[in-house]
Amino acid sequence: MILLDNLHKSFKAKTGPVHAVKGVGFEARDGQITGLLGPNGAGKTTTLRMLYTLMTPDQGRIEVDGIDVAKDPTTVRQRLGVLPDARGVYKRLTARENIAYFGRLHGLDEALIRERTAQMAKTLVMEDFLDRRTEGFSQGQRTKTAIARALVHDPRNVILDEPTNGLDVMTTRGLRGFLRKLRDEGRCVIFSSHIMQEVAALCDRIVVIAHGEVRAIGTPDELRELTGLADLEDVFVRLADLEGEAA
Numbered sequence: 687m688i689l690l691d692n693l694h695k696s697f698k699a700k701t702g703p704v705h706a707v708k709g710v711g712f713e714a715r716d717g718q719i720t721g722l723l724g725p726n727g728a729g730k731t732t733t734l735r736m737l738y739t740l741m742t743p744d745q746g747r748i749e750v751d752g753i754d755v756a757k758d759p760t761t762v763r764q765r766l767g768v769l770p771d772a773r774g775v776y777k778r779l780t781a782r783e784n785i786a787y788f789g790r791l792h793g794l795d796e797a798l799i800r801e802r803t804a805q806m807a808k809t810l811v812m813e814d815f816l817d818r819r820t821e822g823f824s825q826g827q828r829t830k831t832a833i834a835r836a837l838v839h840d841p842r843n844v845i846l847d848e849p850t851n852g853l854d855v856m857t858t859r860g861l862r863g864f865l866r867k868l869r870d871e872g873r874c875v876i877f878s879s880h881i882m883q884e885v886a887a888l889c890d891r892i893v894v895i896a897h898g899e900v901r902a903i904g905t906p907d908e909l910r911e912l913t914g915l916a917d918l919e920d921v922f923v924r925l926a927d928l929e930g931e932a933a
């Protein structure tokens with residue numbers, strides 16, 4: 687269970703401060719997939735970075751399973767599995783070694799690492815390239831390696847920043863099935879995307895974010911009702927104020 691309350695974050699830029707996140711707040715429940723949906727530059731990555739303790743919010747509060755991120759970041763990190771926007775797999779290591787390295791950092795023993803690696807390689811269809819060095823991997827192979835690495839310690843909460851970026855149709859379908867499985871096991875899953883259809887295909891609840899603010903929260907049907915629009919892309923365009931920007 688993840689709670690974000692009134693988060694703010696600004697960055698200094700040469701042209702003046704950029705207020706990237708302005709009072710973002712929502713709850714992501716266990717046993718649900720929560721989608722963070724917003725156009726480019728909306729503040730999704732910045733919000734997720736604060737959640738996974740990479741950045742400190744200027745203001746606001748984050749709790750993971752009731753633990754305050756500001757007070758006990760180490761315990762929070764143990765409870766999170768994170769696919770960051772920069773996948774950053776180690777090129778000199780094989781996929782298996784990348785996964786094992788993270789397993790050791792989390793204090794898992796070698797037998798458990800072997801078992802978890804085999805499970806994830808099967809689910810994510812990685813057997814073909816598991817023992818190859820990741821240098822030269824395709825984007826999809828790198829993403830799969832980074833996902834397996836993020837989940838090696840069997841975390842209760844899973845955060846994925848644009849997980850399907852660059853993945854082909856079959857890999858995306860496989861990943862969707864995998865995320866549903868995590869949800870059905872009672873985990874809390876959050877993922878970000880800028881594609882309404884993708885979020886609608888998978889999420890129990892959608893948090894629409896634009897210009898650093900939450901614009902609406904609900905199921906796809908609730909968002910349709912809220913806007914009075916049937917087509918999900920129209921719903922997103924309306925909620926994220928994209929019409930005015932294109933004009």
Ligand SMILES: Nc1ncnc2c1ncn2[C@@H]1O[C@H](COP(=O)(O)OP(=O)(O)OP(=O)(O)O)[C@@H](O)[C@H]1O
Nearest residue numbers: 697704706724725726727728729730731732733880
């Ligand atoms: N380190 C930084 N320094 C300066 N500005 C930043 C920094 N990180 C983010 N920003 C700015 O904050 C705003 C939100 O960026 P963010 O990466 O959170 O958006 P996003 O919703 O993840 O977008 P995308 O879908 O394009 O990845 C943007 O205007 C971005 O330029």
